[in-house]
Amino acid sequence: MSLKLVKPTTSLQDAYMDFYQEWVNSGEEIIPSALRKDPTNFEALVQGLIDTEEGVGLPEGYVPATTRWLVDEKYKILGACNIRHDLTGPLLETGxxxxxxxxxxxxxxxxxxxxLKETLKFLKALEVPRALVTSNDDNEASMRVIEKCGxxxxxxFTEEDGNxxxxxxxxxxD
Incomplete structure (x- = not known):
């Protein structure tokens, strides 16, 4: 299977809606959080992701972040990642x-x-010396992935709700 990370684009609307609907049907929270926005106005969703990458119109306390969709050779969206270019206090704690x-x-x-391996290459190109990657304590699979990647x-960090x-x-x- 050939995998690659691609920029969000309106040309993948059908694939994205299939991806999004599977998450909704599962009853699980969509990860990464950047994808939790309602995709009804798909063009606005994609533009919002592009603006966030470019640092345009960010709310107070937000940092530029790059979102990429993981696709296979048929452009089925298999996953997504969000790469924050810098860390704020809350991102140092949990994000x-x-x-x-x-x-x-x-x-x-x-x-x-x-x-994760691809996002680490991206962060290295941004000259981030050390990447912080977090996982909830109950997500053993994610912690194994993170450890596998170094x-x-x-x-x-314990959140207010005890998580x-x-x-x-x-x-x-290097």
Missing amino acids: GHVGYGVRPSERGNGHATFM GMQGLP VVRRFWIDLR
């Missing part, structure tokens, strides 16, 4: 540099590992 998710029917096929566990966020650092320096 990290990278958020990624694989649609429920495609999990267990190495897609998350592929996406993640070294740092101090966890424990595991924080992993990945050195990007």
